[in-house]
Amino acid sequence: MRTTFFVLFILMFSLFVVTLTSYTQEAPEVSERGKEVYEESCAHCHGIEGRGDGSAAENLLPRPRDFTGGVYKIRSTESGELPTDQDLFDIITNGMPGSSMPEWESALSADDRWELVAYIKTFYSGFQELKESETLPRLINLTGKVKYSQESVEIGKVLYTELGCIECHGNVGRGDGTSAPTLVDSWDYRTWPANLSQGWNYRGGSTTEDIFKRFIGGIAGSPMPAFEGDTFYHFGLTPEESKRAVELENKEEITPEDEAEYAKYSEKMENAIDAALDRAEGTELTPEAQKIYDDAMKVVYEKSWHLANYVKSLSPEKRPEYAIGNNVLRSQYKEGDLPTFDDAEWETLESSYYPLVGQVIVEPRQFNPTIDSVNVKSFYNDTEVAFLFTWDDRTNNTSVEETENFGQSFIDGLAIQFPVKVPKGPTDEKPYFLWGGRKPVYLWQWMASEPETIKELTAKGMSNAGLQEDQGNVQAESEYKEGQYRLWVKRALKTEDKKDLQIEPAVFVPIAFSAWDGANGDIDTKRAITSWYTFVLEPVPSSRRFIYPPLVALLSLGLLVGLRQFVQRKNT
């Protein structure tokens, strides 16, 4: 019995050690094949020599990675370490959401992706040196994960503020922190902090483990620092000791006993920091120092998992459902007055989600839009229709300004586009989706410089738009808060103006959106857009449905009875 137990224990332990230290796979030796695949699939952006200077690089932000410095953002390794082969393989396989790096799983075989890993490593000598030194990069310790719970999220939320995440990522994580507008990467290109409420755009994935790794290891080449052990307050103290130390720090009259007690804590912290620094410098720790380090890190890891759980809580699990061109915006009927801007009734509706893309057809183009999507809700009654548009924008730009490092910034805005005349059916052609063409479009244009105004425009193309003579048919109210715009709009279903769209229940109307992020240089045609979607005033569930069907049934019955009698009479 005892031996079985012992064997089991050994087995478990070795499994534990194996999971801690081994990589799933290592790249093969460099081959011609790797070079071939690289030059065919990667060099357009990353350059033949891996300098991140391919022919397409200039238009991309974030820029394609320069492989020659060995700087990799997405790693499962500690700060200052190179990525593992598996890390490189995973990035090639999954791509980097929210950037121009696509997934290659569907285009390249796993073997080819491994060949690529081997080839990419040749651009930086550090990989070879690491191999020769027969050491492996230090992996971030993922053991001791704290399960997701509301309690954990609450603890994480406090840490989020304490550790200064808000400086860049903002109070509720929309990437709107006060440092957001000035960030640059290590190559002096502009970079934006992640909008943590959009997990689908996290470059390295949005699992709790992914978040934990980015937090502990930092994102190399970006402003995101590593939150290593000694970057935590009271590193080296247990939570109880830390609590006591805070008490002592805030105490007004300090007794000699207090002083002695605090000195004890100070020494503990010094020892832990020393151990962490020794380790970072590559000094082998004594068993004693190792224990000090491990104990201190246990506290840090626990806090970090809480933080990761909090960040996880900021985003929906998945990107909201959308089907390009098919996502119907259904306006709900409401009797009486429509909800105003602040009305809680808006909460009862689900948003329709409309993803935006850069406008790259007409000059000047926007290759790197910063606005992910527009979310829309709508109510209507017998005479009016109201909309609530929300969209995330990291900065509130209400005027044209000269920035320190990024040229001019412009005014934020949103435009909602309808055709002037609703197509008569699916075969009737819609106007061109970029502000119309031969067939005109009817536009509501809102700008952050006039937050309570919607201008009505008619357009027959991007360069052929004009203000309507008859303005003021549309009411608007808006607010910018915590990295998000909310815009409320109301209009009568019918207007006197022949150039306006006339809205009728149950008629499918094409609708499209444009958004401008002034800080991203958006102005005129340089903006984010959607193609046509559909908007409809959802028909009122009519009370007539309780009258007509029974009536029809009765009539049919009567008819049948009548027919029967007629037949019978004829036969007799």
Add this chain to the structure above:
Amino acid sequence: MKIRVFASFMVLLACCFGLIVLADNHEEENNMLVFPEAYTPMKVNGGGKITGLVKFEGEVPEMKKLDINKDKVVCGKEPKFDESVVVGENKELKNTIVYLMDIVKGKDFDAESKKPEIDQEGCKFTPHVQIVPVGARLTMLNNAPITHNVHILLNDADMGQDINKSQNRMLKKLRIKGIAKAGGPVEVKCDIHSWMKAYIAYVPHPYFAVTNEKGEFTLENVPPGTYKLGFWHEVCGTNNKEPQTVTVAAGGEVKQDFTLKLPE
């Protein structure tokens, strides 16, 4: 005949290309400090002294006022200016490193220089140029309740991965690991406060000085001998191409001034 002309043309082209590549490489090296291959500390008896004055020549560029767009209460108490070229009343140039390029034996670092510090008070790095002995741990001070991140761009100088550590508002001190390799100067910045920028030189021997407000520098206890005296300034560059030669006599003092200009 035609082939020969063509061939010589190609050779010429190749040479030009080679020169360009060489020049390119040099450019990079010219912005960095020059170190001896190895350095052995020893006790120095009867060492000499090198002193001097660094002056700026030409029209003094105006110090750009920095845009303090954040944490204004603490960071914006007084106006801040770009410190890349700080010139005194008599054109004395501050923040220039003056050092011995080729010394292989000499004094060891003293205890104080082994504990370098950079203060972030008022959201500004002080000093603007800090000398850090290889292996020594740099301490970042932060006395205001403000969060910084200490971002040292080692990768720009091929010194490995950048260091980027968060220093939250509760951490009065943050120690940065020692770097075993000499190099730099490398830039240190705070991404949270985009105007904060300074330089760190990781050096293998103690014969480095940074000029003060009066443009003065002193290298003390130099073993007698002839050395190459170098300078580095973040905008004005270096004299790596033509280092100054100085001869130090036992117990003597050598005076060597420099005049720096903006690069053309």
